[in-house]
Amino acid sequence: MCVVRDECVQEMRWCALGALLLALVLVTQACGPGRGVGRRRGPRKLTPLVFKQHVPNVSENTLTASGLTEGRIDRNNTRFRDLVPNYNQDIIFKDEEGTGADRLMTQRCKEKLNTLAISVMNQWPGVRLRVTEGWDEEGHHASDSLHYEGRAVDVTTSDRDRSKYGMLARLAVEAGFDWVYYESRAHIHCSVKSESSDAAKYGGCFAGDNIVQSSSGKILKLSELQVGEAILALDPSTNQLIYSEVILFLDWHPNQRNLFLNFELKSGRTLTLTPAHLVITGSLNSTVTVFAKTLTVGSILIIGNRDDNKFEDTIVRVTQVYRTGIYAPLTSVGTIVVNDIIVSCYAVVDSHPLAHFVFAPIRLTAEIKSYMYRLWQTYNQGLADNFSNVPKSSIQHHGIHWYAEILYKIANNFIPWRILYT
Incomplete structure (x- = not known):
């Protein structure tokens, strides 16, 4: 009992240290260019969109816009429960059908629409947003x-003044819609990414059918991997392939x-991961980490195997796919070899060293837990044996790890946008 209590106290202390380290990072970033704490920005002049212009300047169903379609939703579809009604009094819903269908949308679409409604009232006092x-x-x-899919809305202003529609489109871009199109003289078309899209969430992950190599010689799918397994990774300090423990997901x-x-x-190798994940590219002599979404045909990835052989390989094809199951293991060294390809364990922030730095408290906590467990084994062999028989998956944290989620939320508000995934 004493051991467990001491462990909790130690974990709280390390988490407090993590908060201090993060604060130091944020203060440092605030002193430079970008979104620093306490920096005042002057008003930015907004430029209206022109007729038939869309932002971003790519097709709606591409990754950098609203993404792939996931299939039609009807009232009998299990995905229908994912749609939420919007009863915002500052928005007029045309609702020609009289069924309330125009009020139904995904949560992400609702949030962006409500933000746009506020912008419209601020831009033109007395005018409201109208959804057609x-x-x-x-x-x-x-x-x-x-x-x-409830991921798109067509909007106008309540006064139907078409001279305002170019600026309305710009306000929609500023509100955070993932694709805005001045589609018609009669309305502006806006859409958002899927709720399952990683860009609508935090972080980056791997698909579960990717494989890793364990120190026992087993080849494991990420869906089978458990905390505590030692898997093949790259030690950045020595540039050597080693087996590093998975400390958490x-x-x-x-x-x-x-x-x-x-x-x-x-x-012939493949790698399936989310666009926000950091991937190691470049050459054997000079590597950099970049977001996966920036890789194209011709980009170089680094291959590594347990014989410590490393060589370059070239991307020949990039496609978008949907998979069920997302996994983001964190090793002690901050890297992992997936399908023989060396990648970072981190995402969202375009700096592997910075990400590894702010997760230092987690690594230290894991080391302390490991040390305490070894002591427990030494002095309480029987009890330790019983504990070791508990399946590791039974204590697996479901969803995004709380420490990572807090960091991502804080970073989104304070760390300069140039190093964040958008």
């Missing part, structure tokens, strides 16, 4: 329309469907 089309259950749009959602990038390499 929301979720479509009657088949009025093209077969791949995001209206069928930054994200563990075995039943969640998510959008991934699938990279096919010249050697």
Whole structure:
């Protein structure tokens, strides 16, 4: 009992240290360019969109916009429960059908729409936002329309003044819609990423069918990997391949469907992970970490195996795929070899050293726990044996690890946008 209490006290102390380290990082960032604490920005002039312009300047169903369609939702579909009604009094819903369908949308769409409603009232006092089309259950749009998924809305101003629509489109971009299109003289089309898209959440992860090599010689799928396993990784301090312990999962959602990038390499190897994950690229002599979404055909990845052989391989194809199950193991050294490809354990922040630094308290806590457990084994062999028989998966934290989630939320508000995944 004393051991458990002391362990909790130690963990609290290390978490407090983590908060202090993070504060130091944030203060340092605040002194430089970007979104620093206490920095005042002057008003930024907004430029209206022109007719037929869309932001970003790519197709709606591409990764950097609102992403792939996931299929039509009707009232009998299990995904229908994911749609939420919007009863914001500052928004007028046309609701031609009289069914309330225009009020139904995904939570992400609702949040962006409510933000836009505030912007409209601030821009034009006395004018409200008007939704002419929301979720479509009657088949009025093209077969791949995001209206069928509650991820798109068509909007105007309540006064229907078409001279305002260019600025309305710009306000929609500022409100955070993932794709905005000045589609018609009669309305602005706005859409958002799927709720299962990693860009609508925190962090980056791997698909569960990727494999890793354990120190016991076993080849494990990430869906089978457990905390405590030692798996092949790269030690950045020595540039040597070693076996490093998995101390926790930054994200563990075995039943969640998510959008991934699938990279096919010249050697036949593949890697499936989310766009926000950090990947090691460059050459054997000079490597850098970049977001997976920046990799293209021709980019170089570094291959490593347990014989400590490393060589370069080239990406020959990049596709978007959906998979069920997302996993983000964190090793002691902060790297991992997945499908023989060396990658970082981190995501969201475009700096592997910075990410590894702010997770130092977690690594120290894991070391202390390991040391205390070894002591426990030494002095309480029988009890320790019973504890070791508990399946590791039974104590697995489901979802995003609380420490990672806090860091991602704080970073989104304080760390300069240039190093954050957007």
